[in-house]
Amino acid sequence: MASSPATIELVVTTAAPEATRSLAERLAAAARAGDLLCLIGDLGAGKTQFAKGFALGLGVDDVVSSPTFVLMTEYAGRLPLFHIDLYRLADASDALAGGLLDERQLAGVALVEWAERLGDALPASRLDVVIDGTGDEPRRIALRTADPGYRRYLEAAA
Numbered sequence: 510m511a512s513s514p515a516t517i518e519l520v521v522t523t524a525a526p527e528a529t530r531s532l533a534e535r536l537a538a539a540a541r542a543g544d545l546l547c548l549i550g551d552l553g554a555g556k557t558q559f560a561k562g563f564a565l566g567l568g569v570d571d572v573v574s575s576p577t578f579v580l581m582t583e584y585a586g587r588l589p590l591f592h593i594d595l596y597r598l599a600d601a602s603d604a605l606a607g608g609l610l611d612e613r614q615l616a617g618v619a620l621v622e623w624a625e626r627l628g629d630a631l632p633a634s635r636l637d638v639v640i641d642g643t644g645d646e647p648r649r650i651a652l653r654t655a656d657p658g659y660r661r662y663l664e665a666a667a
């Protein structure tokens with residue numbers, strides 16, 4: 510019988526944006542070239558807050574913000590960081606076909622906001638960071654992967 514790979518998950522709750530950033534900063538210590546992290550959550554959930562903390566953990570000096578007119582911004586750190594935001598993309602799966610995720614990112618870590626818009630085009634090998642909650646609510650942050658190679662992120666968060 511064929512079995513799908515087991516998904517492993519760790520849930521962390523953060524009560525403030527600083528806590529989300531520091532969680533992401535710790536996770537960045539586990540980052541390796543070629544990693545793909547998908548940031549999933551409503552508008553205002555904290556995806557960009559996570560990206561800011563992750564960048565800090567990679568030693569990026571620049572301020573990370575939401576790329577407004579570009580799909581991807583590259584930052585220099587311990588590893589290159591590729592921050593991608595698909596919010597404004599009408600048909601995100603076309604972006605993949607158009608080379609949005611390509612071999613350039615193998616040199617660094619790709620953080621993709623609204624990654625679920627890529628649907629089936631998303632590579633199976635990835636870490637999903639699913640953020641629930643908005644406004645002043647605490648955030649429930651699920652770190653989820655079907656690839657044992659990404660288990661190190663869950664260990665870094667624990």
Ligand SMILES: Nc1ncnc2c1ncn2[C@@H]1O[C@H](COP(=O)(O)OP(=O)(O)O)[C@@H](O)[C@H]1O
Nearest residue numbers: 523524525526529552553554555556557558648
């Ligand atoms: N626990 C928390 N984690 C992350 N952000 C939080 C938290 N509590 C409140 N916030 C606020 O929620 C907003 C999240 O914004 P942002 O990261 O830009 O969201 P997104 O990129 O998901 O649209 C920020 O204004 C932040 O200060």
Ligand SMILES: [Mg+2]
Nearest residue numbers: 556557575622
């Ligand atoms: Mg954002």
